[in-house]
Amino acid sequence: MKIDESMLKHVAEVARLKLTEAEIKKFLPELKEVLDTFSKISEVDTKNTTSSYQPVPLKNALREDKPKQCLTQEQALSLTTHKKEGYFKGPKAV
C-alpha cells in the first residue's frame, strides 16, 4: 500500500484541503505510520462475516408524509452574511 506525496496531495484535493509544503512534510510520515498499523486488520478472517454499520439492530425508522413548520426565509439566512435578495450566495459553480 503506497502512501507517497502524490497520493497525499490527491487525497487532500478530494477532501478540499489545501496543504502547505510544511504540512505535507509533516503529514506524510505520520499517515504512513498510522495506515501501516491500521492495515494489519487484513489479518482478521472475515470471510463469512456480515458488516455492522451500526452497533445495535435498528430498523424501519420512518416518518409520515405530513408537512411541518419550517424556517422562515429570514431565519434560514440569519447565520450568514453571504446572501442576496432571499438567496444564499455561494462561490462560482464553474
Added chain:
Amino acid sequence: MPSVTTFVKKVHSGEINVVEHTAKVLQEAKKLNREYHYYNTICEPLAKQQARAIKKNPKGRLAGVPVSVKDAICVQGVESTAGSKILKGYKPLFDATVIQRLKKEGAIIIGKTAQDAFGFGSFSTNVGLDMKAPINPLDPTRACGGSSGGSAGITQLTQYPHLSLGESTGGSIAAPASFCGIPALCPTYGKISRYGLMDYANSLDKIGPMGKTIEDIALLLEIIAGHDPKDSTSLTSKTESYSKSLTKADHHIGIIKETLGKGTDPKIKDMVLNTIDESEIKHASVSLPLTQKYGVSTYFLLAMAEASTNLAKYCGMRYGKHETLKGSFNEYFSKVRSHNLNEESKRRIMIGTFARMAGYRDAFYLKATKIRTKIIEEYKKLFKTYDVLASPTMPIIAPTFKEIEKLTPLQHYMMDTMTVGPNLAGLPHMNVTIGEKDGMPVGLLLIADHEQESTLLKAAKVIENVE
C-alpha cells in the same frame, strides 16, 4: 457536597434562592475559566433568564441545577462550535433534544465546554485554532483528557452541585472522567438522542451524563434517555428509572486480561485488581483477543471514514466561518477549510477519505465494518457468563502537556486502547474513580451489555464503596 436531588429539593422549597445561586455559579465559572479554560462560551444571559423563570415557577427534577454542555451539542441561540474555529459564530436555530429535556426539568445551562475539535482527541489538546486547551483541575501541568475535557474539568473543580453533558465516540466520556476523577457514564448507542449533536461519527457518537456522584448521573441519564422520533437511530425501548435502581445486586465481573499487560502502568493494574478483590464481587479473568488487538485500528478507520463525510459540510456557506467569495467553488471551499480546521481535523479527514476511496474501500472501510461484527460477537459471548466486564479506563494517569506534545499521532490513538472496544460495540460503560497515583485519579472502566445501564450503575456503587 449535597447531591443534585437534595439541591433540587431546596430550590423547590425556596431554601435556595436560585437567582442568587446561579449568579454565584456564573461568577465562579468566569473566574475558573480565566485559568482553566473549561468553557468556550459562558451563556450568562440565558442562564440568568432560566434562573428567573425557575424562581417564579420552581418545578422540575433538575430545578436550578447548573449544567455544562459539551460544545458539540446544539443550544439554540448560543454559539456552538464543536470546539472548532470553522464553526465560530454558529448559533443553532434549534435545541438538541437532550437540551430540550434538560430545560423542561428546570436545569440551568451555564455554558459550552471546551473539547478537542469535533471530538478528535484523547486529551482535549487538539482544540480548535485560536482556542485554549482546558487544564486538569488537580494539576495545572496536566491535561484533562478528551475529548470532553472541559466538561470533566469543571465538574470536578466547581464547588457547587453540577451536571455535565459529555459525548463519546471512542472514549471521550470515560477518558476525561478518569483523568479528572469523576464518575461518568457512556450509554448504549441509541439510548440518548443524537438530534442536535454535531457529528463526529454517526454510528459511534453517544451523549452521556457526567457528574460528581453516581446518583447524580443516574438522575441525569433518566431525564435525557429515551426514544426521540427526530433521531432515526434512537432506540425505541421503554425508559427506565435509573435513579431508583441503585440497589444492591450480585455481579459477576470479567476482568479483561489484555488490558493489564505491559502497556498499562503497573500501579494502575494493581489498583484495579485490588479494588475488585476487596469489593467481594465474584470475578474472573477474561480475554478479548480480537478486540484488544484490532480494536483501535478498526475504530479509527470506521470513525474517520464517517467523520470525513460529516465534516464535508464545513465549507464557508450558510453558517460558521466565511471568507470573501472569490474564485471557483473548489478554491473557496479549500480556502475556508484549510484556514479554519486544525491539524488533527485535517489528519483525520484525510485518513477517513483514504479509507473509503475506490481501491481501498474494501480493505479499510468495509473490512472495519466486518471486524466490528466480530468484536460485538466477542463481547456477547462473554456477557453470557459475566454481567460486567472491567479494565482500567486509561493505561496511564493524566499526562503532562509536555508529554503529550512528544506523542506521534499513532501513539495518541493507541491511548484509546481500553475504551474503543465498548464504543465500537455500542456497549454502555462507566468510569469509577478507585484511588490515586502520584496525586492523580485512577479510573476503573465497567462495561455492561446493551441497555444494561442499571447493571452498570449498581456495580459502580459497589466499587465506589470499596475503601
Added chain:
Amino acid sequence: MSNEILIGLEIHVQLNTATKLFCSCATQGSEDPNTRTCPTCLGMPGSKPILNKAAVEKALKLCLAADCTIAPELIFSRKSYFYPDMSKNYQITQYELPLGTGGSIKLAKDKSISLIRIHMEEDPASLAHLGSMEKSPYTLVDYNRSGNPLVEIVTKPDMHSSDEARQFMKKLITLLEYLEIFDINSGIIKADVNVNIKPYPRVEIKNVTGFKEIQRAIEYELSRQKQELKEKKKATQHTRNWNSEKGITTMLRSKETEEEYGYIIDPDLTVTDITDPMLQKLKAELPELAEEKINKFTKTLNVAEDHAKIISTDKAMAELLERAAKQVAPDLAAKWIRRELNRVLNYNKKKLKDLDFDEENFFKLLKLIEKKTITDTTAQKLLEQFIVKPFDIAKYVKDKKLEAVSDSGSLEKFCQEAIKENPDAVNDYKSGNEKALHFLTGQVMRKTKGQATPGEVNGILVSLLK
C-alpha cells in the same frame, strides 16, 4: 452503411410526496427562495435525516410496475462530492443495493427498453446566476428544492435513435402518471444522457432538464458525433454539458478526472425492511396500467388499436373512454375522444384531469352524435364551447335549433333550390368541373345553416344532376 447508435438514459424523477425525502418541509407551496427549508435540508450541523414513508411506497410502486426485482431491504449511502448546490457536500442516495434491479418498459409489441436499476435519492438545491453561469461572480442558491425525493431510473443502452428515446420518455411519463407518483404540472424530470455512435466510446451529457431538452440534446449530440466520425476525429469517453440556450453540448471533463465519491452506508439512517406483505399491499393498490387498458379496449371493446394507444397515454382519458363505452358505441366514443376531445384540449392547453369536466353532458353529446341528431360539424363546435365552460348540451341544441337537417325530403328540397338558383354552376359541373359541385354543396349547407352533412348533400346533388 450507418453505424449503430447506442442511447442509454439515467432519468431523475421527482416523486409527488407532500414532504421532502428526509425532512418534513413541504415540496409544494411558496416559490420565494429559501422559504421551504429547515436545518436538515440546509445541512446545518446537529440536524438529522428521517426517511419519508410515502416516498418509499411510491418508489416501490414504480419498481413493481416496471417488473423490477425488488431488494429485500432499503439501504442508503452517502455519495461525497463538493458543489455549491450540495447542502452537506454529500448526497444521500443508493449505491450497493438499489431498490429495484432489472425490469423493463415496453415500447411496442416487439420492443422493450431494459432497465438496469431504479433507486431513490435526494435532490440538491437549485442554482441561479446573475447573467450567465460562466460570467457571474458568485452563485445564488435556493434550498427549496434541496432534499426533494427523487427516483433514478437507469436504462440499458437499448435505444438506437432519438425517436426511440422520445418514445421511451413518453411511455415512462405515462406510467408515472398512471401510478400517480409524479405531478406532470409541477414535477421535474432530469436526465443524464449516454449516447455514442459506434465505434466511439460512451459520452455522457449531464443534467438535462425536461422532456423537450432531452430530445434536443440527443439530436444535437448524434449530429455532432456523426460529423466527428465523418472527419475521422478521435474520441474519448467523457462527460459533456448541455447548453440549452446555444443548443450545443460542450466538454466538461474526461474520464480520468472522475470524482472520488467515497461511498459509505449512511449511518444516520436505519435499514428499512421491504416485506412481502408490504409489496402485496402496494401491488393491490396499483391501477390498471396503460398496456392493460390498450388490451382491454382493442380486445374486449373492439376499439381501433390506434385510438386505444393514443387514449391510453392519458389515464383520465382512458378512464373516460371506459365509462363512455357503456353509453355509446365504444369505437365512436374512442374516435371522438381521441380526435376531437384531444384537439380541443390541446388548443386550450389543458389536460383532462385538470378540468372540471362535465361527464354527464359529454355523454349526452356523444349520444346526439351517435343518433345523428346533430352533424359532426355542429358537435365539434359544441365541444369547443363545452370545454371552456360546460352547459346543458341537449337543452342548448333544442333551444338553438341545431338539429341536423338529415331527412332526405327537406334536404332534397334545398338541393333542388340550389340547382335552380345557380345555373352556371350546374353547367360547369356538367362540363366536368368537380369544383362546381363543391360550390353547390356549399350553397345547400348555407340553406341548412350548416346543419347537414356535406357528404350526404353531395350524394343527393349528384343523383339530381345525373
